[in-house]
Amino acid sequence: MTLDEHLARQQATLASDQARGMALVVSRIGSVAAVIAQELAHAALRVQLGYAGGTNLTGDQVKKLDVWGHEIMTAALRKSGACAALVSEEAPEPIEMPEGKGSTGLVVACDPVDGSSNLDVNGTVGTIFSLRPSRGWDPAGPAALGPGTEQIAAGYVMYGPATTLVYTAGSGTHGFTMDRATGEFFLTHPDIRIPQKGKVYGINEGNISTWHPGQRAFVEYLRTPDKATGRPYSLRYSGAMVADVHRTLLDGGLFMYPADMRDPAKPKGKLRLLYEVAPMGMIVEQAGGRASTGTERVLDVTATEYHQRAAIIVGSPDDVALAEEFYRR
Numbered sequence: 001m002t003l004d005e006h007l008a009r010q011q012a013t014l015a016s017d018q019a020r021g022m023a024l025v026v027s028r029i030g031s032v033a034a035v036i037a038q039e040l041a042h043a044a045l046r047v048q049l050g051y052a053g054g055t056n057l058t059g060d061q062v063k064k065l066d067v068w069g070h071e072i073m074t075a076a077l078r079k080s081g082a083c084a085a086l087v088s089e090e091a092p093e094p095i096e097m098p099e100g101k102g103s104t105g106l107v108v109a110c111d112p113v114d115g116s117s118n119l120d121v122n123g124t125v126g127t128i129f130s131l132r133p134s135r136g137w138d139p140a141g142p143a144a145l146g147p148g149t150e151q152i153a154a155g156y157v158m159y160g161p162a163t164t165l166v167y168t169a170g171s172g173t174h175g176f177t178m179d180r181a182t183g184e185f186f187l188t189h190p191d192i193r194i195p196q197k198g199k200v201y202g203i204n205e206g207n208i209s210t211w212h213p214g215q216r217a218f219v220e221y222l223r224t225p226d227k228a229t230g231r232p233y234s235l236r237y238s239g240a241m242v243a244d245v246h247r248t249l250l251d252g253g254l255f256m257y258p259a260d261m262r263d264p265a266k267p268k269g270k271l272r273l274l275y276e277v278a279p280m281g282m283i284v285e286q287a288g289g290r291a292s293t294g295t296e297r298v299l300d301v302t303a304t305e306y307h308q309r310a311a312i313i314v315g316s317p318d319d320v321a322l323a324e325e326f327y328r329r
């Protein structure tokens, strides 16, 4: 089954104008993903061989790939006719799209090329997206978008050895793999279910001095050998959220980017709520997992600014519940 066939079925079950918009938007993101995958694979060659980045070889200066990714994503969403506004990591202010203001209109939050610093070392990077009802659109601020539970759909593209697209429209989480010859995505991971408990955790341990005491105690616990509880867990960390969440989704365990708690009155997350934390929270919950800030469900958080940051502890339900227990203690 192709992505478009799967989207058509999801749209039929959701049976709303916004569902039609959702299918249009996710299909467009799939088409752009094929172009981004191609560009990422050749970026070094283009720079090396001195011709312009991006798809227009008209002598433009080589664009940073995340800026280029933002530009082609913006163009694709405009063409979808179903995007009323785009909140992008690469644009300080949201981009309004009159073409998408109809009844199928949605607000899209997107990180077009997440983890682009990994590119220089041929690491995995991704695109993350989240779709919200356009009734939540308010140029003055995102509060009207409401909590993450308002998301209509969420997904990511992972540019790794294979290019995979994972999305949920609220009826389970489904994975697709791209046929490089045609750019078409085929269903390869129907209805993904995350293991109840894992044996891997992912976190940047270099930040240990900034963690909440409960976070430190939890990681210490995971590292302490105890056969009965499958410890020590293994540490896997790629520096690209999409790769670390994808591994967690399929193998179980945890990905964590806790808040910097050096000032307990002002916890500072790194990852962005609208286009990194909330979409990943929906994707993992729809696969039977959990997503917490350490003290509350990620999807209950409402953004008060478009590029707001948040903490995330996401993965197998038993592991996330235990992390929250350590925070409570």
Ligand code: P6P
Residues within 6 Å of the ligand: 114, 115, 116, 117, 204, 239, 240, 241, 242, 257, 270, 271
């Ligand atoms: P650190 C990439 O820059 C990113 O936004 C996520 O994809 C990734 O999980 C995180 O930041 C990595 O952050 O501080 O460990 O380099």
